[in-house]
Amino acid sequence: xxxxxxxxxxxxxxxxxxxxxxxxxxxxxxxxxxxxxxxxxxxxxxxxxxxxxxxxxxxxxxxxxxxxxxxxxxxxxxxxxxxxxxxxxxxxxxxxxxxxxxxxxxxxxxxxxxxxxxxxxxxxxxxxxxxxxxxxxxxxxxxxxxxxxxxxxxxxxxxxxxxxxxxxxxxxxxxxxxxxxxxxxxxxxxxxxxxxxxxxxxxxxxxxxxxxxxxxxxxxxxxxxxxxxxxxxxxxxxxxxxxxxxxxxxxxxxxxxxxxxxxxxxxxxxxxxxxxxxxxxxxxxxxxxxxxxxxxxxxxxxxx
Amino acid sequence: xxxxxxxxxxxxxxxxxxxxxxxxxxxxxxxxxxxxxxxxxxxxxxxxxxxxxxxxxxxxxxxxxxxxxxxxxxxxxxxxxxxxxxxxxxxxxxxxxxxxxxxxxxxxxxxxxxxxxxxxxxxxxxxxxxxxxxxxxxxxxxxxxxxxxxxxxxxxxxxxxxxxxxxxxxxxxxxxxxxxxxxxxxxxxxxxxxxxxxxxxxxxxxxxxxxxxxxxxxxxxxxxxxxxxxxxxxxxxxxxxxxxxxxxx
Numbered sequence: 001x002x003x004x005x006x007x008x009x010x011x012x013x014x015x016x017x018x019x020x021x022x023x024x025x026x027x028x029x030x031x032x033x034x035x036x037x038x039x040x041x042x043x044x045x046x047x048x049x050x051x052x053x054x055x056x057x058x059x060x061x062x063x064x065x066x067x068x069x070x071x072x073x074x075x076x077x078x079x080x081x082x083x084x085x086x087x088x089x090x091x092x093x094x095x096x097x098x099x100x101x102x103x104x105x106x107x108x109x110x111x112x113x114x115x116x117x118x119x120x121x122x123x124x125x126x127x128x129x130x131x132x133x134x135x136x137x138x139x140x141x142x143x144x145x146x147x148x149x150x151x152x153x154x155x156x157x158x159x160x161x162x163x164x165x166x167x168x169x170x171x172x173x174x175x176x177x178x179x180x181x182x183x184x185x186x187x188x189x190x191x192x193x194x195x196x197x198x199x200x201x202x203x204x205x206x207x208x209x210x211x212x213x214x215x216x217x218x219x220x221x222x223x224x225x226x227x228x229x230x231x232x233x234x235x236x237x238x239x240x241x242x243x244x245x246x247x248x249x250x251x252x253x254x255x256x257x258x259x260x261x262x263x264x265x266x267x268x269x270x271x272x273x274x275x276x277x278x279x280x281x282x283x284x285x286x287x288x289x290x291x292x293x294x295x296x297x298x299x300x301x302x303x304x
Numbered sequence: 305x306x307x308x309x310x311x312x313x314x315x316x317x318x319x320x321x322x323x324x325x326x327x328x329x330x331x332x333x334x335x336x337x338x339x340x341x342x343x344x345x346x347x348x349x350x351x352x353x354x355x356x357x358x359x360x361x362x363x364x365x366x367x368x369x370x371x372x373x374x375x376x377x378x379x380x381x382x383x384x385x386x387x388x389x390x391x392x393x394x395x396x397x398x399x400x401x402x403x404x405x406x407x408x409x410x411x412x413x414x415x416x417x418x419x420x421x422x423x424x425x426x427x428x429x430x431x432x433x434x435x436x437x438x439x440x441x442x443x444x445x446x447x448x449x450x451x452x453x454x455x456x457x458x459x460x461x462x463x464x465x466x467x468x469x470x471x472x473x474x475x476x477x478x479x480x481x482x483x484x485x486x487x488x489x490x491x492x493x494x495x496x497x498x499x500x501x502x503x504x505x506x507x508x509x510x511x512x513x514x515x516x517x518x519x520x521x522x523x524x525x526x527x528x529x530x531x532x533x534x535x536x537x538x539x540x541x542x543x544x545x546x547x548x549x550x551x552x553x
Binding site: 036038059061079153155161165168169173175179182185187188197198204206234235237238241246250256262263265270272273277280283284291296297 | 340342344348349350354359361364368369370373386389390393394396398400405406409422424425429432434440441444445448480481482483484485489
């Protein structure tokens with residue numbers, strides 16, 4: 001393939017992956033999924049009943065992998081057996097995946113809230129009715145973008161994996177990234193805003209999540225509004241970077257041309273990783289100097 | 305059936321080595337589980353299996369792409385390792401952005417007093433009531449090593465399974481269609497399965513959180529590696545029989 005067309009396709013893949021990452025994180029914020037949901041789950045047991053959607057279908061990677069695989073399987077059947085236009089097939093596949101996800105979300109939140117009846121946790125039906133379409137909407141965007149990435153990789157860049165397999169893998173990856181990056185903003189900051197900024201979460205405050213919003217009771221909308229300012233976009237950047245950089249090294253140094261090019265792509269990848277290690281170290285040093293106050297050094301005091 | 309196993313004994317050994325590498329790699333990945341998602345423990349705020357699988361499978365995508373254009377085993381393994389390293393390094397750097405700029409925590413470890421790489425004091429920076437937070441340099445480097453080993457392991461398993469299929473008379477050429485090639489599909493499926501088996505076994509050792517190779521829990525790796533060795537032998541037998549029978553039909 002022409003290198004320029006390869007770069008263009010790669011740019012499109014990167015953009016789609018960025019959107020997928022951002023919407024994946026916001027989907028898990030509005031519905032409260034993955035690790036931060038352990039606090040939402042714990043809150044009623046600590047006598048803090050709340051009005052936050054409590055879905056946690058499963059860990060984020062498996063739930064996104066399921067969504068993307070369902071969408072990709074439907075799209076594959078429509079493309080290969082019914083010779084539909086790929087764009088239409090991908091949209092229809094994503095729509096079905098979003099419906100499947102919506103079903104899981106409703107059953108998960110109803111089951112979880114109902115099981116906490118003894119802790120006086122209400123089941124807010126109006127909240128379920130208003131939040132589920134939003135969850136499905138985000139799920140649709142995530143699935144569609146992951147399917148676009150997978151489709152372009154399979155058909156245009158000539159990746160040997162079938163569409164469903166690639167969608168499954170990218171679903172696992174987008175879930176793993178969303179759960180490791182954006183969810184921290186929701187779990188460590190948004191859920192515990194009443195405690196001092198930067199203090200982490202003291203174990204004794206577990207379950208004491210913020211339950212009141214600027215007006216009324218806090219719900220998933222408030223959480224996604226807050227996380228859309230930082231957690232969501234950075235998740236998008238993370239997934240976009242992963243997909244883009246992973247393919248970029250082999251597009252610039254095409255291993256099909258010669259083995260030497262292939263090894264150069266490996267070197268380029270290692271250089272990227274080294275840069276990231278140094279960047280992390282710089283941020284660590286900068287944060288140590290900028291933040292504080294910290295604990296006193298008792299050993300130094302004793303020696304003085 | 306026995307013939308098929310004997311004919312592919314080299315590839316089975318490679319599969320087992322790959323599985324053992326995956327199992328070992330998981331011990332390097334600094335995962336903090338649910339506590340880390342609340343800035344209550346050092347590491348990345350997600351589960352062991354999920355992050356290791358995310359990184360390893362990204363490596364598998366890179367290795368699969370590389371295998372499409374070359375048959376050079378070291379290059380395929382290296383490309384798998386690079387794919388996994390990039391994924392995990394990107395995840396960790398963005399995780400650091402969130403911890404530092406979004407949550408306001410200083411990266412610090414509660415398991416060691418000084419970072420073995422940078423020699424910075426850690427205990428003073430750990431917030432009260434937490435087990436550390438964020439990703440200090442040693443955890444970051446450890447995670448990259450984990451990605452490297454996991455990527456190599458996954459790529460080795462995938463390469464061996466493809467070779468088993470080629471020995472059985474199947475073709476592994478790319479088809480540029482959405483359904484893909486049947487051998488590639490089934491080899492990738494088994495490779496993912498073997499990856500998950502070997503990512504789950506070490507999580508019993510890790511028990512939710514590990515900070516990297518400086519964590520005392522890391523020393524328990526031989527137990528997981530031996531268990532993975534046994535488990536992967538069974539996986540390899542099933543995978544090799546299934547793929548070689550595909551060639552017979």
